[in-house]
Amino acid sequence: MNVTVAEAAALLKKADDILILSHRRPDGDTSGCAGALCRGLQQLGKNAYVLQNPEITKRYAGLIVPCYPPAGFQANMLVTVDVADTNMLTGNAEAWAEQIDLVIDHHRSNPGFGASNLIRPTAGGCGEIVYDVLMAMGVQLTADIARCIYVAVSTDTGCFKFSNTVPHTLRVAAACLEAGVDGGEINRALFEVKSWPRFEMERIIFDTMEFVHDRKIALATLRRADIDRTGADMDDLDSIASLTRQIEGVQVGITLTENKDGSVKASVRTTKEVDASVICRKCGGGGHLRAGGASFPAGVSLQQARARLLEAAESVYRKSGMEAS
């Protein structure tokens, strides 16, 4: 059943012993939503916690780790935030896939896997919807809660830069600043400061990037030896695939990453003229209009993966009719 903000707020207000679930490969949006909703419910006097996320990284840990439940906590209501589908539940929540009481999300593809579903695909970040629910419950926007909401909406919109930013995103962020969030410091840490491993990886990408097809296609390769040498972790590699597409005239940016197990991950980013998901489907993957991915099992070399991707990209690029432009 689809529910409104007011209905979702009413469901939460009458519930107690609430457990909030975030998604695999947790980002700022799911972590911020979970942390904000949990703190808001606790402010109303409820037992509310965030299920441990086994993949949480240091970047977002502060948002949800303080909200983990005490031993023996028994949930009476399960809420997911920013979880697009049950296959995005973390391993420790998989058993509950059929028992989710409330889904709060902004993914267009969300099938509505909860008993109640509050899904708003036009929201830049799921944090905007959680903010609305908190306000509808009469929660006071403390600096702690505002910080979670701010990180949620800013990380999912590239700090309000991407086209998914809507007026409500900006107004929610404005309310967070008024609640005491130091946007400048948060953004510096999230969007500006490069860790040493990240700096080294960017240097390698810049130095090794290939340009083909009249510089319309850019290809970067992250070799395992380089990743290991720099000590880069998941936080350091976050959104590194977008670097290729930042160069003037590049319409397809491909980043190949050699995984620890020898498999190769391909990330494809495109400008709006070329469909990334079509390129990736030709290589056994999938994705969205401007961002897609594919995987090659161990045994497929970087050179082979490179050839497959370039062939797919050139073919899709030609068919997009951009050639003559």
Added chain:
Amino acid sequence: MNVTVAEAAALLKKADDILILSHRRPDGDTSGCAGALCRGLQQLGKNAYVLQNPEITKRYAGLIVPCYPPAGFQANMLVTVDVADTNMLTGNAEAWAEQIDLVIDHHRSNPGFGASNLIRPTAGGCGEIVYDVLMAMGVQLTADIARCIYVAVSTDTGCFKFSNTVPHTLRVAAACLEAGVDGGEINRALFEVKSWPRFEMERIIFDTMEFVHDRKIALATLRRADIDRTGADMDDLDSIASLTRQIEGVQVGITLTENKDGSVKASVRTTKEVDASVICRKCGGGGHLRAGGASFPAGVSLQQARARLLEAAESVYRKSGMEAS
């Protein structure tokens, strides 16, 4: 005399034949403010134009060039936007320095050089103030005007990333999106796409950046031969000095640029622990807390400038007491 938004709006409403002045080395804020104010006044049926800015670059030309006055236009009211002081007037406006009727600005240091002065130092971009004045005059926020305002506030706040972003900045931007601005496309062009010369310059900076003093000080050098080889222009070098400071742990970032005439420009960027203006004053320059600059005449070599800057930076850094942290 200091005036309120309502008073500034009243002054403009009763005036006609208005000429708007932007500042030297025009950025998105001054250009966007000038373009928005001019279009808004024209919407009200007034003769209003923007004085030609001889230094306008291609990045911001679309905002103001269509507003340049026809030959023979005689102004009855002079308005400056985002002009911090009379020494920032363009050469073709210098003669009018004592005759400015209305100053609209957000620089704290503005002495109030107009007959009437609307100065709000807390505004992230001067565009927020121009927006308020337009609304007070009853101007309809067309997509054209909104685009100028959006560029003004987004460029001055690093796309809402910097600490000067205030709630009003975000709400003004929200109104601009509602008026039909394609924020995603504008931001991609302004903040994400790297021109080929820019890409090449960044590659050179990454490859040649030096780290000293336990990696707390970073130094990048832009040699004239490299700049000329890549074909980089002013737009391409815009804010390139901030790259040094983006690296984890770097508290002082120094960028030396070899000018065409053989002089050397030093740009210093710091995190909040170290005062950039103090470092620059030791080298004959000046600036703000986190951003400063100095110049060395032709004859001073890059090596000599480098030594002067490093000595100043190390001395200030030591005195800041950060050494032990």
